[in-house]
Amino acid sequence: MPDxxxxxxxxxxxxxxxxxERQWEPFHSPKNLVMxxxxxxxxxxxxxxxxxxxxxxxxxxxxxxxxxxxxxxADVACYLLALSNTLGIDxxxxxLSKLAKTALKYPVEQYRGRYQ
Amino acid sequence: MPDxxxxxxxxxxxxxxxxxERQWEPFHSPKNLVMxxxxxxxxxxxxxxxxxxxxxxxxxxxxxxxxxxxxxxADVACYLLALSNTLGIDxxxxxLSKLAKTALKYPVEQYRGRYQ
Amino acid sequence: MPDxxxxxxxxxxxxxxxxxERQWEPFHSPKNLVMxxxxxxxxxxxxxxxxxxxxxxxxxxxxxxxxxxxxxxADVACYLLALSNTLGIDxxxxxLSKLAKTALKYPVEQYRGRYQ
Amino acid sequence: MPDxxxxxxxxxxxxxxxxxERQWEPFHSPKNLVMxxxxxxxxxxxxxxxxxxxxxxxxxxxxxxxxxxxxxxADVACYLLALSNTLGIDxxxxxLSKLAKTALKYPVEQYRGRYQ
Numbered sequence: 001m002p003d004x005x006x007x008x009x010x011x012x013x014x015x016x017x018x019x020x021e022r023q024w025e026p027f028h029s030p031k032n033l034v035m036x037x038x039x040x041x042x043x044x045x046x047x048x049x050x051x052x053x054x055x056x057x058x059x060x061x062x063x064x065x066x067x068x069x070x071x072x073x074a075d076v077a078c079y080l081l082a083l084s085n086t087l088g089i090d091x092x093x094x095x096l097s098k099l100a101k102t103a104l105k106y107p108v109e110q111y112r113g114r115y116q
Numbered sequence: 117m118p119d120x121x122x123x124x125x126x127x128x129x130x131x132x133x134x135x136x137e138r139q140w141e142p143f144h145s146p147k148n149l150v151m152x153x154x155x156x157x158x159x160x161x162x163x164x165x166x167x168x169x170x171x172x173x174x175x176x177x178x179x180x181x182x183x184x185x186x187x188x189x190a191d192v193a194c195y196l197l198a199l200s201n202t203l204g205i206d207x208x209x210x211x212l213s214k215l216a217k218t219a220l221k222y223p224v225e226q227y228r229g230r231y232q
Numbered sequence: 233m234p235d236x237x238x239x240x241x242x243x244x245x246x247x248x249x250x251x252x253e254r255q256w257e258p259f260h261s262p263k264n265l266v267m268x269x270x271x272x273x274x275x276x277x278x279x280x281x282x283x284x285x286x287x288x289x290x291x292x293x294x295x296x297x298x299x300x301x302x303x304x305x306a307d308v309a310c311y312l313l314a315l316s317n318t319l320g321i322d323x324x325x326x327x328l329s330k331l332a333k334t335a336l337k338y339p340v341e342q343y344r345g346r347y348q
Numbered sequence: 349m350p351d352x353x354x355x356x357x358x359x360x361x362x363x364x365x366x367x368x369e370r371q372w373e374p375f376h377s378p379k380n381l382v383m384x385x386x387x388x389x390x391x392x393x394x395x396x397x398x399x400x401x402x403x404x405x406x407x408x409x410x411x412x413x414x415x416x417x418x419x420x421x422a423d424v425a426c427y428l429l430a431l432s433n434t435l436g437i438d439x440x441x442x443x444l445s446k447l448a449k450t451a452l453k454y455p456v457e458q459y460r461g462r463y464q
Contacts, residue, residue: 003124003200006208012119018215022222023229027282030185031164031172035281037192038161038386041154042274048147049267050259050463052401056147060203069146070205073196074214076153077207080192084119087176089186091193092122098190099134106138113139115398143398151397154270158390165383166347166375168285231282235360235432238440240351250447254454255461262417263396263404269424270393273386280379288379292435301378302437305428306446308385309439312424316351319408321418323425324354330422331366338370345371 008081008092015081028086037079044072124197124208131197144202153195160188240313240324247313260318269311276304356429356440363429376434385427392420 019025047069048056059065084091135141163185164172175181200207251257279301280288291297316323367373395417396404407413432439 002206003128003208005123005125006212007121007123008119008127009121011124011208011211014212014215018219021224022227024227024231026229027231029169029172030175031167031169032282034157034161034164035277035383038154038157039274039278039281041150041157042271045150045154045267046271048150049271050264051147053145053147056145057202059146066203066205069203070210071214071217073199073205073207074210076192076196077211078215078218080189080196081211083189086173087182087185089182089189090118091189092119092127094186094190095127095193095197096122096130098187099130099194101187102194103134108137111138113142115140115143148398151267151393155390155394155397158387161383162387165387166380234438235356235440237355237357238444239353239355240359241353243356243440243443244351246444246447250451253456254459256459256463258461259463261401261404262407263399263401266389266393266396270386270389273382273389277382277386280382283379285377285379288377289434291378298435298437301435302442303446303449305431305437305439306442308424308428309443310447310450312421312428313443315421318405319414319417321414321421322350323421324351324359326418326422327359327425327429328354328362330419331362331426333419334426335366340369343370343372345374347372347375 011077012081012085012091015078016085018078019082019085025086028082030083030086033079033083033086037076037083040072040075040079044069044076047072127193128197128201128207131194132201135198135201141202144198146199146202149195149199149202153192153199156188156191156195160185160192163188243309244313244317244323247310248317251314251317257318260314262315262318265311265315265318269308269315272304272307272311276301276308279304359425360429360433360439363426364433367430367433373434376430378431378434381427381431381434385424385431388420388423388427392417392424395420 019028047059047065059069080091083089135144163175163181175185196207199205251260279291279297291301312323315321367376395407395413407417428439431437
């Protein structure tokens with residue numbers, strides 16, 4: 001089920017079922033989930049720790065490494081989906097609304113090719 | 117555009133356009149994006165820092181705080197979407213494939229109500 | 233060599249020798265070291281992930297777990313010491329100067345027993 | 349009071365007094381302190397986010413930026429000192445003992461100039 005046809009709700013439901021089947025809701029406080037999110041981001045980060053930016057781009061051409069990275073990204077996503085479920089936050093709305101705000105903060109003309 | 121009708125591709129495209137309009141691709145190495153992801157998770161974490169797990173659940177009933185949390189979750193998601201774009205990883209496939217693997221690692225019968 | 237008799241310089245020197253013997257200086261850019269620091273903090277965090285604040289205090293009475301936690305804290309400290317060495321920052325001065333600034337920001341009378 | 353003459357105990361005591369004066373011990377569970385540590389590392393990380401490894405080394409020549417970095421490193425150190433106080437862990441012993449273990453894991457001959 002690729003990104004082009006999968007809604008965020010489908011992914012949230014898949015995560016929700018995974019948690020419900022194991023009755024893990026009592027562990028899934030927002031505080032715990034954010035800590036878990038942080039731990040998973042660190043595992044993702046480890047893949048890019050001792051390399052230059054340029055080398056980190058070359059991971060695209062290394063299927064084995066790319067698969068490991070995809071797995072860690074999935075873990076990060078799962079904690080974010082679980083947090084959406086716990087807090088009842090619509091993630092798509094949050095993303096598109098934040099992108100609109102950030103677009104006002106960084107006008108295209110002023111920030112083209114530069115961050116600050 | 118709520119989660120029930122928004123595909124991951126729509127969100128990836130929105131993020132991709134945001135980055136392309138500002139010509140920020142040169143900054144978006146995997147190494148940089150993962151660092152950015154980590155910084156955003158910390159900003160999200162700050163909301164739950166000095167409270168107990170139980171208090172962190174009460175955030176659901178505080179609309180102003182919940183809005184701030186949703187904004188930080190959106191930032192986390194945006195970096196993850198940008199990383200998917202840079203690496204060409206299908207996030208939905210990665211999530212569903214990882215959930216299937218994790219389900220095997222944590223059989224329902226053995227892990228119901230417990231993590232370890 | 234306990235805290236009461238060990239200077240920060242002794243610890244920085246120990247870390248410096250460890251790095252120099254392996255000729256790891258080329259890897260020890262500030263950017264890489266801060267990423268490593270973040271990864272180690274996450275490994276420390278994992279020990280306290282699925283528990284309440286109160287339970288996290290009970291770790292004091294669990295020698296095996298406490299030893300693991302001490303090991304992770306040491307890893308965090310080592311990256312911080314390495315960063316001090318790379319940047320030539322006197323850590324003791326930085327700490328005491330920052331504590332003085334923070335004391336002004338949080339006057340005792342106003343913040344006794346409360347954070348905000 | 350520079351690193352060459354400041355013991356870790358002096359720094360732990362300074363942090364301990366800071367916390368005790370404000371009666372913040374109830375907030376200083378290991379779980380909360382590790383989260384705070386993570387947040388401070390992210391603020392440190394932000395200084396090195398959008399640059400290459402080489403550029404991150406140039407921070408040494410920028411006194412204003414270096415001062416900000418030193419401040420963030422101090423915050424990281426303070427949380428680590430607070431955690432040592434809460435858990436009753438001797439940080440110097442932990443560091444030197446861990447360095448000895450890590451030295452065995454990475455023999456000089458085998459790891460000179462390489463990480464893996």
